[in-house]
Amino acid sequence: MIGMNTFHLVIVTLDGVSFDGECEKLVVRTIDGDVCIMANHISYVTALGMGEAQVFTGSGVRKAACIGGLLSVSDNEVRLAPTTFEWAEDIDRERALKAKERAEALLAQKKSVQEEKIAIAKLHRALVRSSVAKK
Amino acid sequence: MAGVSMKDIKLRIRSMESTKHITKAMEMVAASKLRRAEENVRRSRPYFDIIYKTAAEIAARDSEFSSPYLIERGIKKSLYIVIGGDRGLAGGYNHNVFMMAEEELRSKPSAVLPIGKRALENMRAHGFEVYTDAYPVAAELSISDSFSMSKLVCDGFLAGEFDEVFIVYTHYASMLTQTPAMRRILPLTPVENVDDDNSDTLYEPDGNTVFDRIIPEYIGGIIYGAICDSEASEQAARRNAMDSATKNAEEMIEDLSLKYNRARQGAITQEITEIVAGAGD
Numbered sequence: 556m557i558g559m560n561t562f563h564l565v566i567v568t569l570d571g572v573s574f575d576g577e578c579e580k581l582v583v584r585t586i587d588g589d590v591c592i593m594a595n596h597i598s599y600v601t602a603l604g605m606g607e608a609q610v611f612t613g614s615g616v617r618k619a620a621c622i623g624g625l626l627s628v629s630d631n632e633v634r635l636a637p638t639t640f641e642w643a644e645d646i647d648r649e650r651a652l653k654a655k656e657r658a659e660a661l662l663a664q665k666k667s668v669q670e671e672k673i674a675i676a677k678l679h680r681a682l683v684r685s686s687v688a689k690k
Numbered sequence: 691m692a693g694v695s696m697k698d699i700k701l702r703i704r705s706m707e708s709t710k711h712i713t714k715a716m717e718m719v720a721a722s723k724l725r726r727a728e729e730n731v732r733r734s735r736p737y738f739d740i741i742y743k744t745a746a747e748i749a750a751r752d753s754e755f756s757s758p759y760l761i762e763r764g765i766k767k768s769l770y771i772v773i774g775g776d777r778g779l780a781g782g783y784n785h786n787v788f789m790m791a792e793e794e795l796r797s798k799p800s801a802v803l804p805i806g807k808r809a810l811e812n813m814r815a816h817g818f819e820v821y822t823d824a825y826p827v828a829a830e831l832s833i834s835d836s837f838s839m840s841k842l843v844c845d846g847f848l849a850g851e852f853d854e855v856f857i858v859y860t861h862y863a864s865m866l867t868q869t870p871a872m873r874r875i876l877p878l879t880p881v882e883n884v885d886d887d888n889s890d891t892l893y894e895p896d897g898n899t900v901f902d903r904i905i906p907e908y909i910g911g912i913i914y915g916a917i918c919d920s921e922a923s924e925q926a927a928r929r930n931a932m933d934s935a936t937k938n939a940e941e942m943i944e945d946l947s948l949k950y951n952r953a954r955q956g957a958i959t960q961e962i963t964e965i966v967a968g969a970g971d
Contacts, residue, residue, distance in 0.1 A: 570833060601900060
């Protein structure tokens with residue numbers, strides 16, 4: 556029965572709409588840790604961290620690397636607006652691992668505080684992407 | 691004598707024709723790139739709307755609300771993000787936007803963050819302080835580049851390196867009109883008239899934190915939007931410029947063909963006259 560235990564989920568990035576449909580459960584990493592949204596959640600807004608997102612629909616679960624942006628819930632409408640969002644099947648694991656190596660090399664050099672920050676962010680991103688792709 | 695002239699004209703026609711081929715091809719390339727740029731603008735819209743709406747709701751909901759991104763301080767230095775193209779042959783596209791930026795840059799102490807090869811060269815040539823030259827190629831800028839740029843600008847703003855940030859770009863009004871435009875992105879202008887029907891919304895950890903987190907995303911969205919807008923303008927301007935170049939080439943070819951035919955006719959007439967004169971003897 557649609558509407559009783561499902562909610563409408565829209566995932567949009569600057570690149571367009573990644574998902575638009577009914578969903579039973581959504582797990583995302585926020586800046587304070589993982590949260591799970593189910594149907595009829597109260598109005599809720601939070602900022603996203605870096606981590607894995609899981610979208611549970613009637614036909615199973617889809618995983619994705621979800622980084623930055625915000626999550627907003629109102630009236631059983633859930634909108635996820637991440638900075639980057641990639642479904643696990645779309646991630647090139649080899650590339651993610653190479654990016655990880657590059658970030659590690661960059662971190663080893665660490666020239667300035669600013670560069671170190673960027674390298675850490677890159678490494679974090681690469682770790683999230685490669686770990687999501689693995690599963 | 692007529693033969694030489696005929697040969698010259700033929701050569702010129704041929705060279706005009708190859709020019710025409712090039713301008714025609716450039717026009718077609720620009721037209722297809724324009725479609726892609728328009729598509730990018732359209733696709734980025736929903737994301738931008740959500741971020742904007744949420745930020746506006748947070749700001750409107752809480753009277754105690756304050757954010758360093760909203761504070762107006764004395765202007766000691768301004769930063770201008772100037773979006774230009776990488777190549778010329780796009781009519782007045784680069785010139786118009788640079789004129790607007792230069793006027794502003796000259797009027798107060800400021801630095802410039804150029805995007806695009808032409809923008810970087812132009813700003814350097816005029817001796818303006820370049821904040822960073824990390825974004826020299828406008829055509830290759832990705833979404834993550836606009837977010838990293840936004841982070842850079844937001845950090846600089848919070849650290850007090852500059853007190854206001856403007857973005858100068860070209861607005862794509864239609865195929866025929868592209869106008870240079872400028873808007874202030876920091877400090878943010880508080881939004882008015884938000885119908886706030888979700889006053890019981892739970893913000894986690896709290897409104898301020900969420901707001902400060904999503905503002906760099908919002909700015910990144912604005913920057914990306916302006917880049918797409920400029921890209922569409924550039925392609926439209928180039929398409930128009932190449933269209934008129936093609937038309938000019940066609941006109942010249944027509945003109946030259948007429949001259950060529952006249953010369954040919956003249957040569958034939960002369961030959962006949964010579965033969966007739968020879969037969970008369």
